[in-house]
Amino acid sequence: MSGAAPLWTALLVPVLLLAFGYGAAAGTAALRARAAGTAPEAGLTAPARESARLLVQRRRTIPGADTLLWRLGGALVPVAAVLAALVVPLGPTAVSDLSVGVVWFNAMEVLIWAALWMLGWGADSAWGLVGGYRFLVQGLSYELPHMFALTTAALGAGSLRVSDVVAAQDQVWFAVLMPVAFAVYLLSALAMAFWGPFGTPVGRDLAGGAAAELSGVDLLVLRAGRYMFLAVVAAMAVPLFLGGGAGPLLPGWAWTLAKTAGVVALLVWLGHRLPAVRMDRFTEVAWVVLVPLTLVQALVVAVFVLTR
Amino acid sequence: MAETVVFAVCAVGAVASGAAVFVVDSMARATFALLASFLLTAVAVLLLGLSYLGVLVILMMVMEMMVMAVFMIMYMMNPAGLMPMTMVHNKVGSLVVSAGVFLLLAAGAVLVPWPERTGEPPADPTRALGEAVMGEHMLVMMLVGLVLFATMVAATVLTTHRGRYDRYGDDLRRERPDDPIGGGLGR
Structure with missing residues (x-):
């Protein structure tokens, strides 16, 4: 049922990610507008207007900045999102159906650690530096539960290949079979896209944190990259936990897109509703509560797989 | 190619x-x-x-x-x-030593008569490599992994200067520990 698509489909990946990213940005703007009591329809064009503004804004240069690392950090965010998306199947086919697709996805999303730290460091700004270090603490907090959630999905399928994980869900979705792993995955999806409650590395209390000194096209690349990252972690939830392209009537690719849109909408809504989380608090919650929870979840799934 | x-x-x-x-x-x-x-x-x-x-x-x-x-x-x-820094002390000496070691290792890799390949590569080279390295010592290796992890935890526990008496008081009667950083669980 699965296979590797022709190479040109790799060009489709950034287009789709940008489309979902635009949707996430527009949804956020609409929710904010509604909360502020203005017309939410204006939110639909807000990302386009903001992008145009950033494109004509002058780029900031800073004396003493480590320009190489600074620019590299910003560019790495969208690049990591696209690289991670290469193993996400659209319907039955992915650009590359690696035998270790789940590990590849994890390795590419971890690049965001380096990206944000470089952004924070390179700007030669105390706010940026604090933001970069804040994200490292965040990474150390969410990454272990996140890895156990990914491992549990792979364990349920007995394979690290994403198409095998999808095939293993033809009876029951993994979101039903392993709800704790699914919930932890969604939580860590918010955290790795430094989105919503986990947005403190670029938070207002740090005057923008790792993004404090960015302006113009550099800020546009970071923001677009962040929404693309949100889109790719949402898209990966579909093959891992929501049965991939399985569904009645519609073809597989349509179901994949519909489910991805649903997860993106959920993440955007959660990001809008939840208050900011302080990392010194979340670290203890992650290590004392989430790690044991995901370990027990993995144990339960392992026993289920063995006795099936 | x-x-x-x-x-x-x-x-x-x-x-x-x-x-x-x-x-x-x-x-x-x-x-x-x-x-x-x-x-x-x-x-x-x-x-x-x-x-x-x-x-x-x-x-x-x-x-x-x-x-x-x-x-x-x-x-x-x-x-x-x-501030500008350098990773190297004794520049000339370290350069000579590192170049010498690099040449020695590279010469070893190039000059050793490598055996010709016989047979086919295995279907899953990672598994084959793991079995070649560990073989029947798998149990030992897993135990060593556990011991290493326990060592890391023990070293961290030994190096932290705050013990349970600092957290729970001299008679360990304090309800909530007195920690410099609160933590998220309200303990």
């Missing part, structure tokens, strides 16, 4: 970025030069068909180097990385 080109680019790149660690004057750049060297080496591992190991090297090295960057910048002699 394509494999040879990729290997050559990655090999030269890995050595060059490894050398860059000792050339650049900022600890942050040294960290990322070292990371680039590791990532290029991971591509060489991928070329061997060891896809799991190669991707794992990328994953672990990025995480590890980011944690290491914190400590490298904290410990090294350029406070906050803002």
Whole structure:
């Protein structure tokens, strides 16, 4: 049922990610507008207007900045999102159906650690530096539960290949079979896209944190990259936990897109509703509560797989 | 052919970025030069068909180097990385030693008469490699892993200067521990 698509489909990946990213940005703007009591329809064009503004804004240069690392950090965010998306199947086919697709996805999303730290460091700004270090603490907090959630999905399928994980869900979705792993995955999806409650590395209390000194096209690349990252972690939830392209009537690719849109909408809504989380608090919650929870979840799934 | 080109680019790149660690004057750049060297080496591992190991090297090295960057910048002699620094003391001596070691190892790799391949590569080289390295000592290896982990936890517990008497009082009667950082569970 699965296979590797022709190479040109790799060009489709950034287009789709940008489309979902635009949707996430527009949804956020609409929710904010509604909360502020203005017309939410204006939110639909807000990302386009903001992008145009950033494109004509002058780029900031800073004396003493480590320009190489600074620019590299910003560019790495969208690049990591696209690289991670290469193993996400659209319907039955992915650009590359690696035998270790789940590990590849994890390795590419971890690049965001380096990206944000470089952004924070390179700007030669105390706010940026604090933001970069804040994200490292965040990474150390969410990454272990996140890895156990990914491992549990792979364990349920007995394979690290994403198409095998999808095939293993033809009876029951993994979101039903392993709800704790699914919930932890969604939580860590918010955290790795430094989105919503986990947005403190670029938070207002740090005057923008790792993004404090960015302006113009550099800020546009970071923001677009962040929404693309949100889109790719949402898209990966579909093959891992929501049965991939399985569904009645519609073809597989349509179901994949519909489910991805649903997860993106959920993440955007959660990001809008939840208050900011302080990392010194979340670290203890992650290590004392989430790690044991995901370990027990993995144990339960392992026993289920063995006795099936 | 394509494999040879990729290997050559990655090999030269890995050595060059490894050398860059000792050339650049900022600890942050040294960290990322070292990371680039590791990532290029991971591509060489991928070329061997060891896809799991190669991707794992990328994953672990990025995480590890980011944690290491914190400590490298904290410990090294350029406070906050803002002052120029160098990784090398005794420049001439270290250059001679490192060039000598590199030539020795490279000569070993080039001059050793490697055996011809007989038979086919296995279907899953990662599994074959694991069995060749560990074989019937799998149980020992797993125990060693546990012992190593226990050592790390024990070392952390021993180095932290706050014990349970600091947290729960001299008679351990305090309801909630007195911690400098609150933590999220309200304990």
